[in-house]
Amino acid sequence: MLQTWLERFGDANPQLFRELKGRLRRRNLIAAISGSLLVQLLVLLYFWGQLPVDMGRDRIANNYYCLSGSFIHNGKSMYGCLRDNAGELMILWDKWWLHICHALSTIALGGLLVGVIFMLVGNLANEQRRGTLNFIRLSPQTAKTIFLGKIFGVPSLVYLAVAVAVPLQLWSSLQGGYLLSDALLFYVVAGVSSFMFASFAVLYALLGGQQAWLGGILGALLVYPYMVLVFVSFDNKISRIDDGIWWHYPIAKLPIYTQLFVLASCLLLIYWMWAVLERRYHKPSATLLSKGQSYALNLCLHLYVLGFAVSLPNTPHLHDMTFFAGVSLVVVLLLTAAVAPQRQTLQDWARYRHFSRNSDRQQHYSLIRDLLWGEKSPALLAMLVNVAIAMGSWSGWVLFWERDRISALVGLVIVANLLLLYSSLAQWILWTKHRKRQIWAAAAVAASIGVPPLIWEIFDIAKYDVSGSGTDLPSLLWKISVFGASLSNSYQLSLWYFGLGCLMQVAVIATMAAQFSRQLKRVGQSELKQLVSGEEMMG
Incomplete structure (x- = not known):
């Protein structure tokens, strides 16, 4: 049996x-x-x-595990372990x-x-x-x-x-x-x-x-x-x-x-x-999460943390938002690493994705759908969705603030651009041929986050006040390059400087995305097409 x-x-x-x-x-x-x-x-x-040791009535015991109190001993008022009717120490068992x-x-x-x-x-x-x-x-x-x-x-x-x-x-x-x-x-x-x-x-x-x-x-x-x-x-x-x-x-x-x-x-x-x-x-060899799973996990984590944010005992302040933006930074960067395909996978996608378009004639191929849900496509659009989920969660909370709502929303827009910038940088480096590209990507993102505050602190840029006068451009650069600075100082930004700062951030993000797309497209060309292009250039 x-x-x-x-x-x-x-x-x-x-x-x-x-x-x-x-x-x-x-x-x-x-x-x-x-x-x-x-x-x-x-x-x-x-x-x-x-446990207390009974040394006799002449020696007063005092111990953490005995019932202590005041009593009279030899005509004097004493404090120590009490005894029961049998004369034994009263232990707090x-x-x-x-x-x-x-x-x-x-x-x-x-x-x-x-x-x-x-x-x-x-x-x-x-x-x-x-x-x-x-x-x-x-x-x-x-x-x-x-x-x-x-x-x-x-x-x-x-x-x-x-x-x-x-x-x-x-x-x-x-x-x-x-x-x-x-x-x-x-x-x-x-x-x-x-x-x-x-x-x-x-x-x-x-x-x-x-x-x-x-x-x-x-x-x-x-x-x-x-x-x-x-x-x-x-x-x-x-x-x-x-x-x-x-x-x-x-x-x-x-x-x-x-x-x-x-x-x-x-x-x-x-x-x-x-x-x-x-x-x-x-x-x-696949990504740790599918893109759909990353969206669900991102929303789940932000709703979890948002539950603590909406229950803050005091009136929310911009400094509180800085902390929660840091949570979004960690979540978005980890999700970027989790959904970014390997270089070989991206090469195969760029080279053979047109077969997916021709393999099923009944279903129309959509590049946007592939970028949103495809497991082998680049993660740029997925990163944009994850940043939108993160910032949308905090924006819903900010709308119920009694004060600093506009300043917080302005700061969140700049933070969202920084998250996209960090994610794009990580995706770009992960695309390179370097053997230790994961380490280089982590180091580059860490440097992008940590180096700007050190530089601006050395030059003491934070003391400037962005008032829209056109004389304090360094302070604007500080706010759009240091993560969280826009939240703690967004009330100082004029509409003109806010638009200029966002435009500068978007320009950097677009440049990296365009460069990445150009490299991906070049890799996706067939060897025959590359050979023909080379012969035409020589002719």
Whole structure:
């Protein structure tokens, strides 16, 4: 019967069966269980040593874990640990168990998340170096089956060690004052969190991350603030804010609201990471996202962040808009990298796209539709749509401001042009033949963002006031070249200078787009046409 069950289990997910079979050996099981029990014992011994020691009535004990108060001793008023009718120190066992619960939860959750990331990155990196991952791609298993097998199989010993600590953690949480429903919800959050960080680890490795230690460090940097958020959401004393925080909904009013919001956020991230995972696994040479997916993800992220923006407790100000524009900068640049096709793909599209036009005579070929939705076409028009989605989200919020609406809209237009400029620059460099063009594209965009503020700060251009007099052109250049400067100083821009600044930005963007299109068109010419053109020029 056991053999039949194992066969069924192996047929359901062969990858998971393979991983478990290679790891759940007696020596590994003993090491995982013994390590977990040892950590629990050390935690208990540490907190046992923190309890007050009864040194007799003549010596006044004062300890964090005893009930303290004023009492009369030898005719003097003293303050320290109180005693019960039997003369024993009154220990606050609920507080003691609560701190044990917090310690075990921190160690277990932190070790779980970091351990999952470290082991998955290391395993997938080894698979890619040996070439076995490409061999697995040839199997009839789906990407979901393979990656689920990896996620649940590779860190199985970590899961086992954490599971061994659950009984003591559950007992300490109940003794510390938590309800059983709180403990169960914490396990749900921990499980979803583990799956989210495991998906991140698989995605990191699939995108080329080869160093397990680097993945562990990145994971630790992400895990720490996330764990703070999780533990705050379960603290009945901290999570008491009646004001609306997200779309005017008081998600911090009750712990359950915060916990459900954390769960929903994790599920949202998991959905999009798996969209990239499945696409990347089946089409390694394709873009990370289709253009349609980039539009949906962009709108989703901006609506998510916009929920916090519209719920700001104070009257919105231009400086608030500067922060949220920075969010759009990160999102748009990442989406640009996610939808920009590889050079060879663009070459094939430019050379053979006319076959798409002739292959289906019943359906009229549309270049605009191809640029908007095609996976092999250039991403210039898609970047324009993503910038429009980002700026449209913030513009809808700005229209409800009580003041500075016009200034904010003016600043957003200039910010939108800068986003297009950065995206066009990245696309242009990614088109080059340089072997490390991804690094060069990232460096060029970073320089475009970081160098102008340094230059203008050195020359102290920011002190000038654009009043339309025609004497302060350097200040205009500062506002249209430094990201966010137009938002913090847009009230100083006259209509003339605003139009001139936009015209200068559009001219730069158009120049890069025209140059890129010219190069793409030249590459798209057939070898015969290039040869004929060369002979005509020689004649």
